[in-house]
Amino acid sequence: MKKITDISQIATCIDTYNLQSFLVHDLLSISELYTFEKEEHLIQSQTPSDYLYFLIKGTVRVYTYSSETQNIVINRSQPITLLGEASSLWDLLPQSNVKAETDCLCLGISLKKHRELLQHDVRLLQNICQILSYRLNSGVNLANSLTEPVETRLAKFILENNNNQKFTCQLTTCAAILNVSYRHLLRTMTSFKEENILKKQNSYYIIVNKAQLEKIAENLQN
Secondary structure (H helix, E strand, C coil), rough: CCCCCCCHHHHHHHHHHHHHHHCCCCCCCCEEEEECCCCCCCCCCCCCCEEEEEEECCCCCEEEEEECCCCCEEEEECCCCECCCHHHHHHHCCCCCCEEEECEEEEEEEEEHHHHHHHHHHHHHHHHHHHHHHHHHHHHHHHHCCCHHHHHHHHHHHHCCCCCEEECCCHHHHHHHHCCCCCHHHHHHHHHHHHEEEEECCEEEECCCHHHHHHHHHHCCC
């Protein structure tokens, strides 16, 4: 975690990503800019966070552990979103970990200095309600999807996370997110390649038969 003190850079981030729209109070006067390296934790379970974060660049993984100490991924968050609003803002112990999947840039607000101010910002509270509602619905959908075949879950994930038909997500990360073993995921990827749905290209995969992938995602395969 590194702090960026350049005020002009902070102001640029606020303007570029329209972050002032999240709250009434002047954001520039209370915010700081931070960078996190890949695999670094932004928030750790059972450890109060000192900051409310706006994720500006990068992707984070929100996860916890089951009673068998298995890594259970709850969700992935990508820009632009808030982190820490469900527990840190209310001075509660977070029940989940937030780890950077890539290098991340975040705008942070010190909760030690500004917690009361944030708790009385009506626009911020409205935005938090909307974000929490979306995450609640996403969590329900994720729980329901765990009963689907791995092929279906993987097909959906590839369709949702490709860029111009390129799927670049690391398979270890993908396995954790889909809550399957790496070996099982690798077998499924190999099956997709053998069926000419995907093609391996250096460190990523190319979607060569999107129609068939969509068919599998809808669980309509024969």
